[in-house]
Amino acid sequence: MINSEQLLSKIKSYNKFSNIGPLNKAYNFALEAHKNQKRVSGIPYIAHPIAVANILAELKLDSATIITGLLHDTLEDTKATYDIVLNEFGKEVADLVDGVTKISALEEKIADNSQAENFRKLILATSKDIRVLFVKLADRLHNMRTIDAFQSTLKKKRIAKETMEIYAPLADRMGMNTIRDELEDLSFSVLNNEARNLIVERLKFIKNNRLDNFNVVSSELAVLLKENGVEAIIIGREKTPFSIWRKIQNKKISLEHLTDIIGFRVIVNSINECYKTVGVLHSKYSAIPFKFKDYVSTPKINKYQSIHTAIIGPKKQRIEVQIRTHEMNDFAERGIASHWKYKISEKLSELSLKQYDWLRDLVEIMETGNSPEHYYEFTKLNVPGKCFLFYS
Numbered sequence: 558m559i560n561s562e563q564l565l566s567k568i569k570s571y572n573k574f575s576n577i578g579p580l581n582k583a584y585n586f587a588l589e590a591h592k593n594q595k596r597v598s599g600i601p602y603i604a605h606p607i608a609v610a611n612i613l614a615e616l617k618l619d620s621a622t623i624i625t626g627l628l629h630d631t632l633e634d635t636k637a638t639y640d641i642v643l644n645e646f647g648k649e650v651a652d653l654v655d656g657v658t659k660i661s662a663l664e665e666k667i668a669d670n671s672q673a674e675n676f677r678k679l680i681l682a683t684s685k686d687i688r689v690l691f692v693k694l695a696d697r698l699h700n701m702r703t704i705d706a707f708q709s710t711l712k713k714k715r716i717a718k719e720t721m722e723i724y725a726p727l728a729d730r731m732g733m734n735t736i737r738d739e740l741e742d743l744s745f746s747v748l749n750n751e752a753r754n755l756i757v758e759r760l761k762f763i764k765n766n767r768l769d770n771f772n773v774v775s776s777e778l779a780v781l782l783k784e785n786g787v788e789a790i791i792i793g794r795e796k797t798p799f800s801i802w803r804k805i806q807n808k809k810i811s812l813e814h815l816t817d818i819i820g821f822r823v824i825v826n827s828i829n830e831c832y833k834t835v836g837v838l839h840s841k842y843s844a845i846p847f848k849f850k851d852y853v854s855t856p857k858i859n860k861y862q863s864i865h866t867a868i869i870g871p872k873k874q875r876i877e878v879q880i881r882t883h884e885m886n887d888f889a890e891r892g893i894a895s896h897w898k899y900k901i902s903e904k905l906s907e908l909s910l911k912q913y914d915w916l917r918d919l920v921e922i923m924e925t926g927n928s929p930e931h932y933y934e935f936t937k938l939n940v941p942g943k944c945f946l947f948y949s
């Protein structure tokens with residue numbers, strides 16, 4: 558468990574305007590409020606709000622959001638009230654904590670209603686301040702990371718299904734891809750552990766048979782780009798078992814034919830260099846048809862930007878490549894959390910606030926029933942005889 562000094566120094570490392578006094582106070586307030594409570598696993602309850610605050614600090618969010626992470630379960634589970642939090646921490650924090658508590662109350666009702674309707678309610682109830690959603694996502698992420706503590710399979714499946722249907726899509730719409738991927742994969746391990754284990758085994762097999770493949774491919778790409786005057790950082794990221802599962806389902810390829818398990822990311826300094834990189838790669842290697850997508854000139858609905866392509870690359874290996882600038886990469890990982898910059902203060906600029914409008918757009922999209930492309934694919938996830946991710 559991270560202690561208060563570690564948490565504070567993490568926050569200070571990206572936010573020189575952080576409110577150390579109130580942060581410390583919130584840490585101690587949560588410690589006192591939860592002092593006699595335990596998690597299902599038996600460990601002291603306080604480990605949970607601290608873990609949530611830590612996830613929020615990793616997203617580099619502002620002091621009020623992290624304080625809310627520390628306090629998020631106090632209204633529901635302890636003697637603390639809205640007025641007490643208001644007195645101790647002010648209206649901004651009290652309203653945020655209240656917002657998170659309201660979503661938790663909504664969750665209670667979710668099991669009985671149709672999912673789309675609940676999703677709408679959830680978004681509408683919280684779209685006043687997006688920071689409520691950050692805290693709720695961090696809360697759900699930590700609860701999913703520790704879901705094994707529950708004995709009841711039924712309960713675990715209910716929580717995982719709700720995560721897959723509500724929170725992962727929410728993270729997706731907020732551009733928070735790292736959290737989305739983890740939520741999906743944790744849910745997948747509860748909902749269809751058998752399939753996940755098969756994939757994990759296959760991944761191990763492939764890895765054992767092509768040691769340091771990533772290094773070979775990435776250094777060849779790096780040399781090629783350098784020769785062509787492009788300064789790039791190349792990152793390899795292993796795909797999650799769930800993303801591989803989705804691909805197998807969609808493309809109807811078998812697990813045995815699965816070869817590309819690492820996605821390559823080429824991070825460059827400018828948009829011009831993004832296009833130059835595509836040119837260099839496509840000149841040297843064959844591009845695989847229908848794989849080229851330009852989300853730089855036409856961003857995804859959640860504002861994600863990157864150029865995607867797939868090539869028969871070094872060693873005749875088929876690889877997928879995402880090309881983006883540093884700024885686009887930051888957005889791809891942290892989504893709208895990346896709008897907090899801490900250059901002048903820890904409050905959002907008016908320009909950034911205007912970008913909140915897409916959250917309203919999201920509500921509209923949900924209401925008209927158009928599914929984002931990423932989630933359209935979930936409907937194909939049903940495995941006959943196994944658990945169903947979607948109930949119609």
Ligand code: MN
Pocket residue numbers: 605629630696
């Ligand atoms: Mn919680």
